[in-house]
Amino acid sequence: MEKDKEDFQLAMIERYSDMVYRLAYSLVKQKFDADDIHQEVFIRYLRKKPIFQNQENEKAWFLRVTINCCKNHWKSAWMRKITGLGPEDSGTVFELEERDLTVIEAVKKLPEKYRIVVHLFYYEDMSVDDISNTIGVKPSTVRTRLTRARDMLRRRLEER
Numbered sequence: 001m002e003k004d005k006e007d008f009q010l011a012m013i014e015r016y017s018d019m020v021y022r023l024a025y026s027l028v029k030q031k032f033d034a035d036d037i038h039q040e041v042f043i044r045y046l047r048k049k050p051i052f053q054n055q056e057n058e059k060a061w062f063l064r065v066t067i068n069c070c071k072n073h074w075k076s077a078w079m080r081k082i083t084g085l086g087p088e089d090s091g092t093v094f095e096l097e098e099r100d101l102t103v104i105e106a107v108k109k110l111p112e113k114y115r116i117v118v119h120l121f122y123y124e125d126m127s128v129d130d131i132s133n134t135i136g137v138k139p140s141t142v143r144t145r146l147t148r149a150r151d152m153l154r155r156r157l158e159e160r
Helices: 003-030 033-049 055-075 078-082 096-107 111-121 126-135 138-157
Strands: none
Touching: 003 033, 003 055, 003 111, 033 055, 033 096, 055 111, 055 126, 096 111, 111 126, 111 138, 126 138
């Protein structure tokens, strides 16, 4: 019985690991910070042992906890007192074409509320309603944020 429970928990971690890491990295912009947040999300999962009604609730829980961990990261005393070394300290995790890197860098520069909806919509393929439920805002707010984020990205990319 205990072995089945452990197998189930490991399967859950494997299922959501990449999604949690991508979201954490897109929000904190640092590989090592994303690693810490990734680990914290799954520690919380193993401690709380939540029971989900369906797979949508699972995914929403992991996304919400990841977002909250990222917010806590930015509010920490450590983050308020340190500064980066420069462009080289935000190393790229994946090897991508230059055009893709330009888009990713532009997305990273968006304010957090826009970065979250862009990530969930484009990278996690979530619907506006799912994003709305996950982050706790109205669907119209999600659509507005997506529109504004696209406009900001278009302007930044045209400047290059």
